[in-house]
Amino acid sequence: MNTAELKRMANHLRLLAVDMVYKGKDGHPGPALSIADIVSTLFFDEMNINPEDPQWEDRDRFILSKGHACPIYYAALSEKGYFGEKIKDFKLRALGTVFQGHPVMNKTKGVDMTSGSLGNGISIGTGMAIAGKYKKKDYNVFVIVGDGELQEGVCWEGINSAAGHNLDNMIVFVDKNGWQSGGPIEETIGSNNIKERFEAFQWHAQEIDGHDIDAIKEAIANAKAAKGKPSVIVCNCVKGKGLPYMENNNAWHKGVPTDEQYEEAVKILGGAE
Amino acid sequence: MADFKGTREAFAQAIIDMAAEDNRIMFVSPDSLKAMRATKFAELYPEEYVEVGISEQNAVNTAAGLAATGLIPFVGTYAGFLTMRACEQMRTFVAYPNLNVKFVGINSGLLGGEREGVTHQFYEDLGILSNIPNYTILTPADGPQTYHAVKAAAEIEGPVYVRAGSGRETEVYDKDTTFSMDGIRILKEYGNDTLLLSSGFVLDRVLTAAEILKEQGINVIVGDINILYGKDPSKILEAIKKTDKIVTVEDHNVNGGMGAYISKLVVENAPKSVKRIGLTTFGESGPAKEVADVYGFSPENIAKVVAEGLK
The missing domain is CATH 3.40.50.970 (Thiamin diphosphate (ThDP)-binding fold, Pyr/PP domains)
Structure with missing residues (x-):
């Protein structure tokens, strides 16, 4: 897809995410909208994956470490064709659904790893990346983590280990939107020097606008060109990006749109397919 | 090997x-x-x-x-x-x-x-x-x-x-004896006075206790439980039906380990007395034999618990 198409897809995924939270009456729309442009670029331009063969051994791997943002993930999998016909009503979080409250491996086609308990995606990704090297496969492992999530100690165990193993087949995106469940990160523990922290751990590090598709593409190309080191792309994002009433309003960390807010979302994001 | x-x-x-x-x-x-x-x-x-x-x-x-x-x-x-x-x-x-x-x-x-x-x-x-x-x-x-x-x-x-342990285990089995997938291996069958079940590295002590008991005229069955909560406990169920009394011995807290597992099987399938020997407190440093003895795993204590259960 070209940049304009990826941008349209990102907004369409945003609409689907809002739609599933609205219909399911539960979920995390703000964190999902924050990463829509990254997810769109990965699933519709970058990743070497095959919806016809979700377990294809040579596929790129994807871990949504901030698993609560899964509405955007489920939307991308559906649009990519993992479930045959595109899903109209995801029945998010309903009893018996494959679209669980957080992503579940072996339950939902296309989900490479269970996630939701924060902090674990990077170290699991290192295992997949080490396996890729061991098996002499040239797949890449992509992980999306939240900036708040980086407060979890096990993240840094994985970051340390990934550098030690020279995992240049691993690219981590940090959704740096400045918010965590309880409030602004600046007011909880403060963690703005993310890029520098990764650099101190011997990672190849870049910082970009996480809503600029071209910048995302370019950063991925740079990351792939950096040999001998894992790569981080710190993405400056807006939580709730795409819907003015949701942007930078942490009430939407978890929340359900009213009928009016849903209509507004359809108006703003609709017809973008 | x-x-x-x-x-x-x-x-x-x-x-x-x-x-x-x-x-x-x-x-x-x-x-x-x-x-x-x-x-x-x-x-x-x-x-x-x-x-x-x-x-x-x-x-x-x-x-x-x-x-x-x-x-x-x-x-x-x-x-x-x-x-x-x-x-x-x-x-x-x-x-x-x-x-x-x-x-x-x-x-x-x-x-x-x-x-x-x-x-x-x-x-x-x-x-x-x-x-x-x-x-x-x-x-x-x-x-x-x-x-x-x-x-x-x-x-x-x-x-x-x-x-696994750390080298303080006493060898009981031959090198060629494979791991039984039955969840239990009966090692002694002296008589039906008590089923004496062991789990892990206390097996040598349990076997010694069985000999002490035999000298006292108390004849037990000794079983080594090697799988907990396995898919098919039928062989364990067979064993627990053989005696009126059961004593379990494990180097683990009495809650949640083999004794708890056997108690569950017994209550659900063949209710009878189960006495559990295991830990109820934290341990402490010390040489292996002495530490184990102090915390209740001496063959003599195991034998004593079995004998008292029959009174």
Whole structure:
């Protein structure tokens, strides 16, 4: 897809995410909208994956470490064709659904790893990346983590280990939107020097606008060109990006749109397919 | 099979032997290479040896990632650093997706960690894992059985935990005796006065207790329980129906381990008296034999508990 198409897809995924939270009456729309442009670029331009063969051994791997943002993930999998016909009503979080409250491996086609308990995606990704090297496969492992999530100690165990193993087949995106469940990160523990922290751990590090598709593409190309080191792309994002009433309003960390807010979302994001 | 002297050496020899034939076998080490006696494995199979540094949660997650691509990683280190520090990773990222990760927890029990003190003695591991679906829990009784348990673990689909010690185990089994998948092996059948069940590295003590009892005219059946919460407990059920009294002996807290498992089977299938010998407190440092004796695992005390139960 070209940049304009990826941008349209990102907004369409945003609409689907809002739609599933609205219909399911539960979920995390703000964190999902924050990463829509990254997810769109990965699933519709970058990743070497095959919806016809979700377990294809040579596929790129994807871990949504901030698993609560899964509405955007489920939307991308559906649009990519993992479930045959595109899903109209995801029945998010309903009893018996494959679209669980957080992503579940072996339950939902296309989900490479269970996630939701924060902090674990990077170290699991290192295992997949080490396996890729061991098996002499040239797949890449992509992980999306939240900036708040980086407060979890096990993240840094994985970051340390990934550098030690020279995992240049691993690219981590940090959704740096400045918010965590309880409030602004600046007011909880403060963690703005993310890029520098990764650099101190011997990672190849870049910082970009996480809503600029071209910048995302370019950063991925740079990351792939950096040999001998894992790569981080710190993405400056807006939580709730795409819907003015949701942007930078942490009430939407978890929340359900009213009928009016849903209509507004359809108006703003609709017809973008 | 090469010779080895304890459970950790048995683990290392087993993965060396398996790696020779199966390139899916990996060893993930949170700086446990020496503790697991696996230096030779790392020399022979440098690509299959994954060192992640002192980071157990990371080790378990790394293994989950390896297993998600079809490999069979073994994570080996101190039992509590796995089942406590990395408990959530063992649950959510291994057991829940039912990944093929194998765990070997050393220094289990008072005997396993005897001189190290409480920080390195783990008598809660089985209780923790028995609450997590999908785990197969293997409790070999000595070094030779650990060798075969580790090999059996690779054959079992899904997560497996093998409980190991630290070299203070007394060998009971022949080297060639494979790991029974029945969950129980009857080692003595002197009579039906009591079914005396052992789990793990106290088996030699239990067998000695059976001899003491025999001299007193009390004739017991001795069984070695080597799988907890296995899929098919039919052989254990057969055994528990043979006597009116049961005594269990395990180097673990009395809650959550073998005694609790047997109590459950008994209550559900053949209600009768079960007396559990095990730990109810934290332990302490000391030489293996003395520590075990003080905490109730002397053959004499085991025999005494059996005899008193018959009064």
